Amino acid sequence: MYKGEYKGEQLLPREYMERATSKQIDNIYENHYSIRATKGYGYQVWMTDCGFSMYGMGSQYAFCFPEKEFMFVCQGDTQCGSDPCGAQF
Numbered sequence: 645m646y647k648g649e650y651k652g653e654q655l656l657p658r659e660y661m662e663r664a665t666s667k668q669i670d671n672i673y674e675n676h677y678s679i680r681a682t683k684g685y686g687y688q689v690w691m692t693d694c695g696f697s698m699y700g701m702g703s704q705y706a707f708c709f710p711e712k713e714f715m716f717v718c719q720g721d722t723q724c725g726s727d728p729c730g731a732q733f
Contacts, residue, residue, distance in 0.1 A: 665689055665696050665708075 647665075648656030667684025683691035690697050695709040703720025 663687065667691050 647658045648654055648661040649658070664687035666686055668687065669685050671683075671685045671690075683693065685691065686696065688698060690699065692707075694711065695707070697708065698706040700706075702723035703718065705718045705720075706715065707717075708715045
């Protein structure tokens, strides 16, 4: 989207951001299909039809749609178990 720039200040190197958010390796495997495994993989970034996304542990997600200048980020922590009362498993 802004390739590491925020309010006119370059916070991350532009060249790095261009490489990180572009296909570095192919990730289509024989007899394997996944919605996030078809357009390539950058630096910890999955390429999609309309941008790129990042998938973290415990329901942490980021979806970026550069052409729409839109990014959705979800912070979650679902790795501790499924009991809403906090019981440890």
